[in-house]
Amino acid sequence: xxxxxxxxxxxxxxxxxxxxxxxxxxxxxxxxxxxxxxxxxxxxxxxxxxxxxxxxxxxxxxxxxxxxxxxxxxxxxxxxxxxxxxxxxxxxxxxxxxxxxxxxxxxxxxxxxxxxxxxxxxxxxxxxxxxxxxxxxxxxxxxxxxxxxxxxxxxxxxxxxxx
Amino acid sequence: xxxxxxxxxxxxxxxxxxxxxxxxxxxxxxxxxxxxxxxxxxxxxxxxxxxxxxxxxxxxxxxxxxxxxxxxxxxxxxxxxxxxxxxxxxxxxxxxxxxxxxxxxxxxxxxx
Numbered sequence: 001x002x003x004x005x006x007x008x009x010x011x012x013x014x015x016x017x018x019x020x021x022x023x024x025x026x027x028x029x030x031x032x033x034x035x036x037x038x039x040x041x042x043x044x045x046x047x048x049x050x051x052x053x054x055x056x057x058x059x060x061x062x063x064x065x066x067x068x069x070x071x072x073x074x075x076x077x078x079x080x081x082x083x084x085x086x087x088x089x090x091x092x093x094x095x096x097x098x099x100x101x102x103x104x105x106x107x108x109x110x111x112x113x114x115x116x117x118x119x120x121x122x123x124x125x126x127x128x129x130x131x132x133x134x135x136x137x138x139x140x141x142x143x144x145x146x147x148x149x150x151x152x153x154x155x156x157x158x159x160x161x162x163x
Numbered sequence: 164x165x166x167x168x169x170x171x172x173x174x175x176x177x178x179x180x181x182x183x184x185x186x187x188x189x190x191x192x193x194x195x196x197x198x199x200x201x202x203x204x205x206x207x208x209x210x211x212x213x214x215x216x217x218x219x220x221x222x223x224x225x226x227x228x229x230x231x232x233x234x235x236x237x238x239x240x241x242x243x244x245x246x247x248x249x250x251x252x253x254x255x256x257x258x259x260x261x262x263x264x265x266x267x268x269x270x271x272x273x274x275x
Contacts, residue, residue, distance in 0.1 A: 017175075022256035025180055029250070032181035035200040036188060088228070091196030092189045100188075159188070 030160050037159035040090055046082070047148040053078050054144035058116050059137025061124040094155070101158045102151050109147035116140045168255055169248030173218045178203050179211050183246045186221060186238040194234040212236055220245055 017025075053075050060071045087093050096106050116136050123132035156162070174183055181201040185192060192200075198208045212234075215221040220242030225232050238246070 017253075017256065019257050022253040023258075025175075025177055026250070026253050026257055028177050029180050029184040032200050032202070033184050033188060035202070036185050039196060039200060040189075087193075091193035093191055094188065095190045098188070098190075 033159045034161050036092075037156045037161045040092065040094055040155070042148070042152055046085070046089075047145050047152075049078075049082050049085075050148045051141040051145035053082065054113055055137040055139075055141025057137075058113070058120045058140040059133045061121045062130055062133040062137075096151065100155075102154045105147060105151045105154050109144070109151070112143050112147070113140060116143070168252040169245065170252040171245045171249040173214065173220065174245060174249045176211070178207060179215060180249070182208070182211055182215065182236075183220065183238065183242065183249075186236060187243055187246050189237075191235050191237040194236070197236060215242070218242075218245075 056075050056078075057072065060068045060075070063071055083093060097103065116139065120133040120136045123129045123136075174180055178201055181203075182197060185197060185200050194205075194208065194212075197212075198205060201208060203211075212221060212223060216223050216236075220239055222237050222239055224235050224237075226235055227233070
């Protein structure tokens, strides 16, 4: 059993945890993270809300420019409401951009969203295909739902739960 | 990213380590949720949160919800660095990660 003496002050006190103590502390820490992941579990309607907001943003160029801005404002308000809902439902908020194994999922989703939003705007505004944003919005909602579920699975695995 | 091994006596008590582990994962958390995940009583959590806040590792704020005042906690930048260093020290000690023998034979740096 490894033991290390840690000097914790100006030589006035010492803490001397053993390797067993350290392993126990880490196990208790992982247990609390697993409880956190279980408590943070999202219901299907939360994934749907997220998917709907993303899909809605990509579909907005189907509207005239003025209404696009109004619709985007409403969607941004929707995002704020989802954050509030998360806080009320779980008593916490987990940032999607947090460091960890979920970050690649977040950036892949963001890249897909930006690509689809750009395509939607280009098709509607530059090529005059005003209905093109609608199927792209539906596609984005599907991608958003999948990404939201994948993010949660990745988070649960990182916190030591089976997906 | 390099993390220095820095055993921290403020974080050392198991309940505080659990609280810090949760706060390092979330943006912020409400008192009742912390109590549930750390599996401790109200009074114990309150005491540990005060100690962590006093050390500058945790920021506490009150917010009204459903007509009641609720306490929300979030980790500070200093707290996050201290937590990472402490966990790295525990992992080294537990043999979860390997560090050079010379490093182990010397007292590890500590934030007091």
